[in-house]
Amino acid sequence: MRRFLPDTFTILLVLTVLTASLLPVHGAAAGYFGIATDIAIGLLFFLHGARLSREVVISGALHWRLHLAILLTTFGLFPLLGLAMGALVPTVLPQALYTGILFLCVLPSTVQSSIAFTSIAGGNVPAAICSASASNIFGMFLTPLLVGLLFSVGGHGGGFSWTVLEQIMLQLLAPFIAGQLLQPWIGNWIRSKKKILMPVDRGSILMVVYSAFSASVVEGLWHTFSIADIAAVIVADMLLLALVLCITMFGSRWLGFSRADEITITFCGSKKSLASGVPMASVIFAGQGIGAIVLPLMLFHQIQLMACAVIAQKYADAAHRASARSVAEAERLQEEAEAISPT
Template identity: 65%
Template sequence: MLRLLADRFLLALLGIVALSSVLPVRGALVEPFSIATDIAIALVFFLQGARLSRATVVAGFTHWRLHLMVFAATFVLFPLLGLAAGLLVPTLLSPALYAGILFLCVLPSTIQSSIAFTSIAHGNVSAAVCSASASNILGMFLTPLLVGLLFSARGSGPSLEAVGSILVQLLLPFVVGQVLQPRIGKWVIENGRILGLVDRGSILLVVYIAFSHAVVDGLWHKLSALDLAVMVGVDVVLLALVLAVTTASARLLGFSREDEITIVFCGSKKSLASGVPMAKVIFAGQDTGTILLPLMLFHQIQLMACAVLARHYADRRLKEMDAEEPLPAQA
């Protein structure tokens, strides 16, 4: 639990943001660093494809009502709330920060933290594995498509014509990883600790390039403390609404406690690991540093809030088990 709350990876991200603020990439270094980030993005999605077992994902689709709830929260409820946040523009949110909120809302769910919190809360772990994995697979198609639809309607972001080429850049490495998964999947899982460092290193590299570009363009002159405070507030309200809606919907539709836990934790997460490289590809040539800020803040907010919520579910389960346990016989 303490590891989740501390989130050393977030500390590394903050360090990278600080480094890019002091030593941004500029001039002749931009092109080689951009090539390196393209390779890093391909590697991230290749490893995602190599890790996911097709048998596990296919087997989980039998619980279709639960998965439908998670997908609706991830790719319908979140985008609708993101569109509603547009009412805050330009009075409270700048157009660039709102673009980040909208991008955050169309991302897939996380895999690792969704499963970890579901396990801590005594939820349906097998369904969480399948639902979170499937969310990331569908996100390869749906996130670029939703970005194309929502941002084009606002007159920004990639055009619908560009979505096809974006899909190739994101999907092709993933498909190659899936094709090779029967041969290398076991090795990838066994070396997860080392390859996890490669994964995180790739994301940090993409963040460094994105924020370097933003800093050179005057990010910290454009962004005030009030902007950051408003952004945190929007992220908190967004997460609170999704947690409330998913909990109420699961209970209203008669899901078991275990399934409710899975729906709540898988449906309320947004993936930083997928979002960072996706932003680099989807918003190529734009201010990706500002666009990524809401996602980076949301990442830590969701970890802290869901850590508390998971412990609440776990404590409630323990109390119920104690109440069900028969009293010892009197002598």
């Protein structure tokens, strides 16, 4: 049952949303809090850049077929499925919440959970590290571009502008590059202080969520959507994840990937990053109420963790059974050989 329970970070997210709903920040305080949030986001992406080893990128980039499959799933398959879900608007999904689903479809993959689940299931961990990291790097450019493309095609408003790209580069990419440049000197220290620096990672996301939901609550977020609307988003998230998991799992087999690579494609290709998505939403949709936009992503985050925990354990159990069968078969063949061999 433990695998179905929400993790600590998810509980903190829920508490943050509740706090923003009851005690939203507004007025001059919201402006100062927004400045602090921007600084925290910049620090978050600086640490991402400083953690990422260049050797990992170079060594993992050699497996180009696997990385191409994951990138096409993340930035190709997901957006197409998101557009298809436009058929649910407005009879099933409100337009604002569908915008959030469409936004999560163009986000990069997660890093930590993709690697963790790949490791548990017995997949290609070095390739997972490279693919998940590359997905986040490409996402700084592709996500705003895809937002502009999909939102203009679907007529949902918003979209790409050079101002948005400039903000992405200044607030997200510039700190990331600075971290990469300093990585040879500070990378090992930062990786060794993971527990100490974790509050920076999670705290910056919680700050963005609190700021976003505060602004949306002031604008009447919870008076706009019903429980049925939230339930519809949960079902849509579950359907989206189930489709991608099936396509990545069986598609990788059809393409002839090994079992280890299949696991990597399944877990890296099906994830969407809350850590990158919330800060990006605050930049791309600046000046808008983004509470409804990040809500589908927050729900998807918990759904993907629960589903992938079960799948990873299934893969691990299957590998254990296969290993046991191999040992038993080897022992049987050895006994037969000893029985027929001359004494």
